[in-house]
Amino acid sequence: MTLAHSVILKIQNISKLHGHFKALNNISIEIKRGEIIGLLGPNGAGKSTLLSIISGASTSTTGTIHLTGEQIQPGNLQLRSRIGLVPQDFAFYEDLTARENLIFFGQLYGLNGTTLANKVNEILEIIGLDEIKNDQYPRFFSGGMKRRLNLGIALVHSPDILMLDEPTVGVDPQSRNRIFEAIKKINTTGTTIIYTTHYMEEAESLCDRIAILDRGKIIAFDTLENLLTLAQSTINFTIKNDRHENFGLLRKNLPSLKESTTPGSYSLTSCKNPTPEIINFLVNGQIEIINLNVDSPNLEKVFLTLTGRHLRD
Amino acid sequence: MQSLIIAKKELKLLVRDKLTTTVLFALPFSMILILGFLLGEGFGQKTDDLMRISILNLDEGKGLDNKSWADHTIEDIVSTPNIKVEIIQNKQLAQNLVKTGKRAAVIVFNQNFSNKVNVCSFLSTGVNPFHRDGVYLEKLDVSIIKDTKQPATSAIIESVCQIALLRIVMPWMIGQAFEKLGDPEFIELLGKEVSLPVPPSLRLLIPKEKIPLGELLELASGKDVALARNYREKVGAGIQTALIGQFKNYNLTGKSWASLTRSINPTETDKTLTLYQNEDGAGILKRGAIRYQILVPSFTVMFAFSLILISGWIFVAEKRQGTFDRLLGTPVSTINILIGKFLPIVLISLFQILFLLAFGKILLGIKIGQYDWSITNWMTSLIFLPFATSICVASFSLFIGILAKNETQLALFSSIPVCLFALLGGCIFPWEMMPDNAKNLSAFTPQGWALDAFREIMPSAFDTSTDFQLILKSSLVLLTMGLILTFMTWGIFERIRLGHAKA
Numbered sequence: 001m002t003l004a005h006s007v008i009l010k011i012q013n014i015s016k017l018h019g020h021f022k023a024l025n026n027i028s029i030e031i032k033r034g035e036i037i038g039l040l041g042p043n044g045a046g047k048s049t050l051l052s053i054i055s056g057a058s059t060s061t062t063g064t065i066h067l068t069g070e071q072i073q074p075g076n077l078q079l080r081s082r083i084g085l086v087p088q089d090f091a092f093y094e095d096l097t098a099r100e101n102l103i104f105f106g107q108l109y110g111l112n113g114t115t116l117a118n119k120v121n122e123i124l125e126i127i128g129l130d131e132i133k134n135d136q137y138p139r140f141f142s143g144g145m146k147r148r149l150n151l152g153i154a155l156v157h158s159p160d161i162l163m164l165d166e167p168t169v170g171v172d173p174q175s176r177n178r179i180f181e182a183i184k185k186i187n188t189t190g191t192t193i194i195y196t197t198h199y200m201e202e203a204e205s206l207c208d209r210i211a212i213l214d215r216g217k218i219i220a221f222d223t224l225e226n227l228l229t230l231a232q233s234t235i236n237f238t239i240k241n242d243r244h245e246n247f248g249l250l251r252k253n254l255p256s257l258k259e260s261t262t263p264g265s266y267s268l269t270s271c272k273n274p275t276p277e278i279i280n281f282l283v284n285g286q287i288e289i290i291n292l293n294v295d296s297p298n299l300e301k302v303f304l305t306l307t308g309r310h311l312r313d
Numbered sequence: 314m315q316s317l318i319i320a321k322k323e324l325k326l327l328v329r330d331k332l333t334t335t336v337l338f339a340l341p342f343s344m345i346l347i348l349g350f351l352l353g354e355g356f357g358q359k360t361d362d363l364m365r366i367s368i369l370n371l372d373e374g375k376g377l378d379n380k381s382w383a384d385h386t387i388e389d390i391v392s393t394p395n396i397k398v399e400i401i402q403n404k405q406l407a408q409n410l411v412k413t414g415k416r417a418a419v420i421v422f423n424q425n426f427s428n429k430v431n432v433c434s435f436l437s438t439g440v441n442p443f444h445r446d447g448v449y450l451e452k453l454d455v456s457i458i459k460d461t462k463q464p465a466t467s468a469i470i471e472s473v474c475q476i477a478l479l480r481i482v483m484p485w486m487i488g489q490a491f492e493k494l495g496d497p498e499f500i501e502l503l504g505k506e507v508s509l510p511v512p513p514s515l516r517l518l519i520p521k522e523k524i525p526l527g528e529l530l531e532l533a534s535g536k537d538v539a540l541a542r543n544y545r546e547k548v549g550a551g552i553q554t555a556l557i558g559q560f561k562n563y564n565l566t567g568k569s570w571a572s573l574t575r576s577i578n579p580t581e582t583d584k585t586l587t588l589y590q591n592e593d594g595a596g597i598l599k600r601g602a603i604r605y606q607i608l609v610p611s612f613t614v615m616f617a618f619s620l621i622l623i624s625g626w627i628f629v630a631e632k633r634q635g636t637f638d639r640l641l642g643t644p645v646s647t648i649n650i651l652i653g654k655f656l657p658i659v660l661i662s663l664f665q666i667l668f669l670l671a672f673g674k675i676l677l678g679i680k681i682g683q684y685d686w687s688i689t690n691w692m693t694s695l696i697f698l699p700f701a702t703s704i705c706v707a708s709f710s711l712f713i714g715i716l717a718k719n720e721t722q723l724a725l726f727s728s729i730p731v732c733l734f735a736l737l738g739g740c741i742f743p744w745e746m747m748p749d750n751a752k753n754l755s756a757f758t759p760q761g762w763a764l765d766a767f768r769e770i771m772p773s774a775f776d777t778s779t780d781f782q783l784i785l786k787s788s789l790v791l792l793t794m795g796l797i798l799t800f801m802t803w804g805i806f807e808r809i810r811l812g813h814a815k816a
Contacts, residue, residue, distance in 0.1 A: 055642055059811065074811045077644040085642055091635030095329050096322070107318045108643040153639070 006068075008033040008192050009054070009161060014063035016049055016216075023049045024060070025216040031194065033160075036187055038207030039196040040299060042309075045213040047196035048088060051163045054194070055085045067161070081109050084159030086151050088166045094139035098129050098149050101138070102156050109157035119156060126185060127152040128178045144175020151182060162186060163194045168202065180206060200299035212303060219306050224299075231301035233294060234269045235278055238262070240288040253281055264290070273297075315645045319653025326627070327657065333623065337661070341616035341669055345608045345677070352604055365397040366390055366473055367419045367589065369407045369458075374427025377568055382430040382481060383422035387586070389570065390477045397585040406589065411458045417466035418459045420474045425454040433482050435490045442482055447475040453482070480570035488568030495553050500545035501527055600678030607743050609673035610767035614760050615740035616669070617662050617702055621710045622727045624658045628714025629723045647806050651799070654714075655707045662703035670695070673771070681771055683779055693784055694770040701788035701795070702763045708798035709759070715805050734758035759794050762787040 009031040016024040024046045031037050039047045052058045054065055056074050065072045072079055092101045102120045106112075111119060124130040127148040132141075138149055151167055164183070168176045183206065187193050197203055203210050204224055211221040220227055250257050250266065254277075257268050268274050275294050282289055304310055328334060368390075372383030391398045401407040401419055410416040430453060433440045442452045450456060457474065459467040493499055504527020511519045519532070530548070534540035556565060567573040593602055631637040640650055673679040682694060709730050717723035735741055737751075738760025744752045755761025766787035769780055 057638060057642055077646060080642060080644045083642075085639075087635050087638065089635045091639040093322070093326065093636055094634065095326050100325075104318065104322050105639070105643070108315055108640070108645050110644075 006033050007031065008068055009194075010066040011050075011054070012064050012066075014050070014053060014060045014065065016046070016053065016058075017061045022216050024053075027063070027216075027218055029211055029218060029221055031161075031192060033192055034187070034190050035208045036183070036193040036195060036206055038203035038210040039194060039213055040198065040200060040203045040210050040303075041196075041213035042198055044215075045198075046216040047213055048165050049216075050213070051085065051165050051194065051196060054161075054163060055083050056080055057085075081157055082160045084154035084157065084162040086154040086162070086164040086167050088169065090138075090146050090150050092138055092146075092149055092153055095137055097134055097137060098124065098132055098141075098152070099134060101149065101153055105153050106156040111157065119158070123152045123155050126155070126182050128182075142172075142175070144171040144178070147171050147175060148178060148182070151179060155186060159191065161192045161194065163196075165196050166198070167195075168197070168199070200303075204299060210299065212299070212306065214303070214307050220302065227299065227302050228297045229271060231297035231305045232269050232271050233273045233275075233297050234267055235273075235275050235292065235294050236260075236265065236267045237278065237282075237292040238265045238290040239282065240264070240290050249285060250281070254278065316649040316652035316656065319640075319645070319650060320656040323627070323654065323657040324660070327661065337620075337623065338665060338668055341612045341665070342672055344616075345605065345612050345669075345673070348612075349599065349602065349604055349608055349677070352608075365399050366470055367399050367401050367407070367410065367416045369401045369404060369419055369421040371404070371424050372422045372426040373424045374431070376427045376430055377485065382427040385569070386422065386477050386481050389480055390473060391586045393473075393477075396473065397587070399587050399589045401589050407458055410589075411460045414460055414462060416460070417463035418457050418470040420470065421456045421458060423454040423456060429453045430482055430485065433486055435486055436493070439486075442478075448478040448482065450474075450478075453478065484570050484573040485568050487573060488566050491553065491556070491565040494556070495546070495549035497542050497545040497549065500530075500549045503548075504528070504530060504545070600676070602677070605673060605677040605679050606771055607768075609669065609677065609679050610764060610771050611740045611743065613666055613669040613673075614702070614738070614763045614767055615735045617666055617706050617763070618709065618735060618760055619731050620658060620662050620665070620706050621713055621730050622723070624707070624710035625714040625717060625723050625727050626720070628654070628711070629717050629720055633719070641810055647803065647810055651711065651803060651806060654711055655799070658707035658710050659700075659703045662706045663699055666699040666702060667695070670699075679771055683772070686779070690779070690781060693781060693788075694779075698763075698766050698770070698784055698788050701791040702759075704795040705759045705763070705791040705798075708795035708802070711802045712798045715802050715809075730759070734760050737761065739764050759791055762790045762794075 007030045011027055011029050011031075014024055014027040015022065027046075027050060039050065041047050049058075053060045054072065056072050056076065056079065059074055067079055067082060070076070070079060072083075093104070096104060099120060102123055103116060106116045106119060121130070124132075129145060129148055129152065132145070138146060141149065147167060147170075151164065154162060154164075162183075167179055171179070180202075183193060183195070195203070195206060207224065209221065209223050210227060211218050212227070213219070220230065247259060247266075254268055254274070256270065257266050259266055268278065273294070273296070275292075279289075279292070300310065368387055370381075370383045370387065372381045374381055376382035376385060387398060387400075390396060401410065404421070407416075407419040407421065411419055429440065429442075433442050433453075435441075440452060442448050455474070455478070457467070457471055459471075505525055507526040508523040509526060509529060511521050511524050524532075526548075530544045531541050534544055562575065564572050564575055567575075570576070593599060599605075628637075631640075645653075670681060674681050682691060686694075713723065713726045713730065717726050735758075737754045738758040739747070739752070739755055740760050744755070755764075766784045769784050772779065
């Protein structure tokens with residue numbers, strides 16, 4: 001196994017109890033170096049709790065987490081310089097400029113001199129705050145700019161793992177794109193990224209693998225492609241001059257086809273996307289299609305399939 | 314090093330908040346000035362300090378022991394335990410002091426006081442100064458200038474004057490009267506008044522049933538005039554000796570109260586006699602006024618501990634804005650974070666204390682230290698004590714800051730050290746205005762210890778000694794309190810960091 005594909009983070013049987021409430025229930029996953037992992041789940045699923053334990057800010061009730069073989073524990077301060085956490089809420093000094101915030105946290109991680117200055121410039125460029133005036137304080141930043149600074153502080157010490165806790169909450173599309181670009185750029189340098197969100201679109205567009213959390217448990221963890229197979233696609237179409245023999249023909253070839261109450265309208269639900277097959281069949285049978293729409297599977301549907309509830313309930 | 318980075322950041326944030334920084338230094342400054350103007354010169358002085366007997370001595374005569382009777386009377390009042398006497402320099406000043414309400418009454422011993430006392434006697438030719446309630450002041454050429462708006466206090470002062478005069482005039486008159494018992498003239502008078510029965514066996518010599526004592530003495534002297542006088546004197550002396558033997562507990566010839574009553578004279582330390590001194594200060598700011606001698610140390614200590622609220626607020630704000638968790642997420646050790654938070658508070662507190670002392674010295678003319686202090690004494694007072702106080706302030710700030718989870722909790726928690734302890738410690742009401750046992754409570758507050766020591770380095774005009782042991786002891790108590798609180802804060806901090814407690 002090459003270094004690029006080695007396991008960087010090994011989470012084993014992590015549970016966290018808050019009194020009698022199980023915030024995390026026996027979580028076990030392995031994350032490879034350089035991956036972008038999405039933690040997808042509704043509010044209260046346990047995403048932030050898991051990040052907090054990985055970062056060493058809190059302890060688990062049971063289980064262990066290893067970062068390249070070294071166990072993460074709150075007392076192990078040295079490991080913290082290998083982890084970057086972007087908290088859900090803004091966490092920077094509003095009366096220090098963006099540059100000063102980066103310098104301050106950089107110094108705490110042991111950076112100084114030219115290394116620190118270069119790193120701060122690099123980060124400011126990555127997060128798109130390099131053109132901000134030096135005397136402008138973050139208290140006057142837009143929400144998007146604040147989010148980006150929040151991200152930048154977690155990057156200043158070049159962590160092996162960057163964890164982002166819902167980093168796009170309340171930002172405009174432009175800032176969201178900037179954040180996405182920054183994450184992708186950081187990932188190209190080999191940084192492993194754990195990204196929590198309850199926006200399925202973000203997980204779909206960014207992540208190599210996605211872990212779906214619900215009520216403290218990981219109910220699925222796989223690539224997007226594989227996860228989508230857990231949900232079904234539905235194709236609805238209407239044909240012209242519907243005749244009885246057409247339906248018989250369709251039914252013969254597509255046994256699970258359902259006839260709608262509207263004449264000539266049909267629907268078919270399948271785990272495998274049936275669209276090419278249907279189009280082929282209709283074209284070959286010279287049956288004219290009036291309309292056709294495909295309700296493709298997505299993570300929302302995957303979540304619905306797995307839990308019986310909607311992601312944003 | 315990392316702690317210095319945190320400390321630098323904290324200071325930078327504070328300096329950028331210009332309004333807070335200004336208030337931090339300007340508020341105590343303004344409070345001292347405003348309260349100084351509002352409270353007047355009597356503020357901070359003990360009731361005992363204010364209750365003093367003011368005397369104007371114009372007596373030009375001489376009395377017993379070639380000393381004026383006014384001096385004897387003043388000495389008598391001064392010798393009364395716990396009564397302070399001040400001498401007013403002239404009549405105009407006395408009248409002004411009473412007129413402006415600064416003194417309730419001033420006792421005036423006028424020019425003829427001694428002469429009048431000298432002629433007081435039980436003899437018919439002498440002056441009888443007594444009446445049912447005491448002494449006729451006018452008969453002794455004594456007057457009292459009274460403030461009609463302070464009738465109770467002036468009545469007390471007059472009573473003190475009456476009792477003192479009784480103690481002076483009565484023994485003088487008794488002593489004089491007793492001396493008269495030995496005079497031949499008195500025996501001659503007695504000889505005419507007292508008749509003795511003649512026994513029958515002597516009736517041949519003295520053919521009378523009764524014979525006057527004087528005649529008997531003449532008979533005994535054989536009509537020798539000189540010898541008869543001698544006999545009279547002997548009888549007089551005999552009467553005196555007999556009376557002395559009869560009234561052993563009293564010295565009837567004493568002429569002073571202490572001598573008459575055979576009392577032990579009070580020790581010198583009980584005597585408090587001062588010259589009147591204007592304590593109102595000079596100039597618009599009333600520089601040198603005694604009230605600032607109380608206000609400056611009180612407010613210096615009170616505002617030093619008020620930093621708990623400001624520093625705690627910054628701490629809680631850091632928790633609220635998430636930077637506290639971010640700090641905990643860095644590889645910086647807990648002790649370094651604590652030192653980083655601790656140092657700026659110590660520095661600000663130290664600077665604030667020294668600023669207020671300098672302000673007090675330069676603008677308000679308060680007295681700091683004594684001219685004969687050694688360098689060690691100055692270092693103890695102006696460096697070690699402020700430093701120990703600042704350590705205690707910083708420890709309290711971090712302790713409250715780490716305990717409080719939000720601003721409401723902070724306001725509630727910090728009200729204990731900032732308000733309650735300031736009140737108990739004597740920063741708001743001087744101890745002089747509190748009952749004696751209330752001062753014991755101040756031992757449980759850091760303000761009490763700090764104030765005790767700061768007042769020691771800012772003594773009143775009449776104090777000439779400084780208790781350096783008290784300053785050292787207070788500083789050590791403050792340091793100990795600081796260490797205990799810091800240790801507790803470190804414990805809570807570690808629990809938070811190890812995920813056992815929430816910030």
